[in-house]
Amino acid sequence: MTVTDQAERTAKLAAYLSTARWYAGKGREVEIHSVRRLTMPGAGDPAVRVFVVEVTSADGTGRDHYHVPLSYYPEPREDLAHALIGSWTDEQLGEVHAYDAVHDHHAMALWLRGFTDAGAAATAPDDREAVHFHVVGEPDLDPEARSTLLSGEQSNSSVFFGDTAMMKLFRRVTPGVNPDIEILAALTEAGSDHVATLYGWMDAPALGTDDEPLQLGILQQFLTTASDGWGLALSSLRTLFADDVDTPRSSGGDFAAEAHRLGVAVAEVHETMAGAFGTEQWGPDDLAALADTMVGRLDAAAAAVPEVAELAPSLRPLLDGVRRVEGPVTIQRVHGDLHLGQTLRTVRGWKIIDFEGEPAKPLAERRRPDSPWRDVAGMLRSFDYAAEGSLQDRLEAVGDIDSSAAQGAREWAARNVNAFLAGYDEVCADDLDEALLTAYAVDKAVYEAVYEARNRPTWLSIPLAALRRLAATDPS
Numbered sequence: 001m002t003v004t005d006q007a008e009r010t011a012k013l014a015a016y017l018s019t020a021r022w023y024a025g026k027g028r029e030v031e032i033h034s035v036r037r038l039t040m041p042g043a044g045d046p047a048v049r050v051f052v053v054e055v056t057s058a059d060g061t062g063r064d065h066y067h068v069p070l071s072y073y074p075e076p077r078e079d080l081a082h083a084l085i086g087s088w089t090d091e092q093l094g095e096v097h098a099y100d101a102v103h104d105h106h107a108m109a110l111w112l113r114g115f116t117d118a119g120a121a122a123t124a125p126d127d128r129e130a131v132h133f134h135v136v137g138e139p140d141l142d143p144e145a146r147s148t149l150l151s152g153e154q155s156n157s158s159v160f161f162g163d164t165a166m167m168k169l170f171r172r173v174t175p176g177v178n179p180d181i182e183i184l185a186a187l188t189e190a191g192s193d194h195v196a197t198l199y200g201w202m203d204a205p206a207l208g209t210d211d212e213p214l215q216l217g218i219l220q221q222f223l224t225t226a227s228d229g230w231g232l233a234l235s236s237l238r239t240l241f242a243d244d245v246d247t248p249r250s251s252g253g254d255f256a257a258e259a260h261r262l263g264v265a266v267a268e269v270h271e272t273m274a275g276a277f278g279t280e281q282w283g284p285d286d287l288a289a290l291a292d293t294m295v296g297r298l299d300a301a302a303a304a305v306p307e308v309a310e311l312a313p314s315l316r317p318l319l320d321g322v323r324r325v326e327g328p329v330t331i332q333r334v335h336g337d338l339h340l341g342q343t344l345r346t347v348r349g350w351k352i353i354d355f356e357g358e359p360a361k362p363l364a365e366r367r368r369p370d371s372p373w374r375d376v377a378g379m380l381r382s383f384d385y386a387a388e389g390s391l392q393d394r395l396e397a398v399g400d401i402d403s404s405a406a407q408g409a410r411e412w413a414a415r416n417v418n419a420f421l422a423g424y425d426e427v428c429a430d431d432l433d434e435a436l437l438t439a440y441a442v443d444k445a446v447y448e449a450v451y452e453a454r455n456r457p458t459w460l461s462i463p464l465a466a467l468r469r470l471a472a473t474d475p476s
């Protein structure tokens with residue numbers, strides 16, 4: 001292969017990365033520094049390779065690694081045209097057309113086989129350049145199940161194997177333990193009713209002697225009959241708008257009983273996590289450090305989003321309020337990025353998914369114990385998002401928002417926040433510290449403003465409106 005071939009191939013990969021939903025560095029040119037190539041056990045037909053691509057990080061100061069599995073065909077595949085990375089001459093395979101393998105069910109069958117064969121030592125344990133498969137317990141996997149890629153706004157790529165298992169390939173990967181695997185393993189072992197059972201995971205061995213393995217993905221139970229909390233909340237709001245009622249309580253789609261049950265479920269998950277990982281206490285110094293971190297994040301957001309900069313002077317005192325919280329505050333492992341989209345309602349009750357934490361945070365930070373009120377604040381923000389998002393949808397569909405719809409949506413959010421908190425409080429009766437909860441809500445809305453500015457600018461108004469309301473609260 002010539003240097004020009006190599007450069008052309010890298011450019012095609014960079015172009016693909018720049019458009020991928022899961023690529024965090026939107027808006028900056030993708031600069032590839034190195035590409036590690038892993039082999040896939042059993043690969044042949046189709047040819048498959050797994051790459052770990054090192055790029056300049058989203059903020060330009062460091063390096064990020066992306067997990068990119070590719071499948072190769074000698075002839076173009078019409079059905080995979082949307083997932084084409086490029087066509088080139090490969091030193092071993094000759095002329096190839098390379099596709100993002102998650103879209104290719106022939107390729108994904110190799111991953112399923114990796115798990116079904118894992119007990120039979122499909123990968124040589126000392127093969128440092130192979131993807132390794134690990135299975136937990138004896139999952140009932142159907143080796144013939146066909147994969148379906150989940151479409152939508154995901155940070156990772158998820159495929160369903162029939163209605164038995166779901167595999168999520170992590171896209172941005174860091175050496176070390178991935179919290180999604182670690183927490184699901186602990187909750188599965190503890191017999192939690194509120195999560196999908198962990199079936200297994202895949203990783204690649206460490207590169208250097210100081211490195212830890214690179215966890216590449218997770219296999220878990222497919223939750224049948226699942227509807228996500230976000231969709232259910234929007235549907236409740238649509239019913240509210242259609243009903244001619246005075247309050248959300250009288251609407252046929254009232255969500256409060258579900259919000260209450262969800263509060264109970266989140267609290268039970270917190271309890272199980274506290275039992276599995278233990279608890280610690282935060283004193284005044286830790287609370288001061290938390291305030292510093294939050295103020296630092298506000299300052300970074302202010303530099304990136306001008307509207308946040310305008311509000312920053314009024315928001316800072318709310319974050320500084322954490323310094324006055326009367327400790328000790330109990331901390332433990334938490335979800336870290338909890339919102340309605342991370343909850344699934346099944347016939348067996350509410351389930352919580354995706355324990356990865358905020359995708360933008362470094363792994364070590366995401367694994368650090370925190371106050372469970374961070375998760376509670378995430379849910380409260382999400383009820384507000386649902387109310388405001390539904391008004392925005394209405395504006396786009398109907399052309400304007402009448403004042404009764406706006407008032408109804410806001411009452412809906414308040415009602416469900418109260419119901420959620422009441423359910424949470426039934427299980428975890430820790431005294432609620434308003435200042436701490438408010439600071440977490442500000443911190444989350446600040447994060448959301450940056451997230452929306454980067455990923456969904458038309459939704460930026462939602463966290464900004466929340467920040468404006470919060471900025472008007474009395475910090476004392």
Ligand SMILES: Nc1ncnc2c1ncn2[C@@H]1O[C@H](COP(=O)(O)OP(=O)(O)O)[C@@H](O)[C@H]1O
Pocket residue numbers: 150153154155156157158166168196220221222223224226228341342353354356
């Ligand atoms: N165990 C499961 N069973 C069925 N559907 C699931 C399961 N886990 C997740 N999902 C669906 O897949 C979507 C993406 O999963 P998630 O873990 O949130 O991925 P990401 O990290 O990419 O955001 C969820 O919104 C949910 O609809």
Ligand SMILES: O=P(O)(O)O[C@H]1O[C@H](CO)[C@@H](O[C@H]2O[C@H](CO)[C@@H](O)[C@H](O)[C@H]2O)[C@H](O)[C@H]1O
Pocket residue numbers: 153154155230337339340341354358359378381382383385386448451
């Ligand atoms: O689900 P992810 O781990 O990818 O989380 C990221 O994307 C979320 C959006 O999909 C984002 O959540 C924000 O929007 C939601 C509505 O789409 C809303 O329910 C959440 O409250 C709001 O934070 C999340 O912040 C981001 O990390």
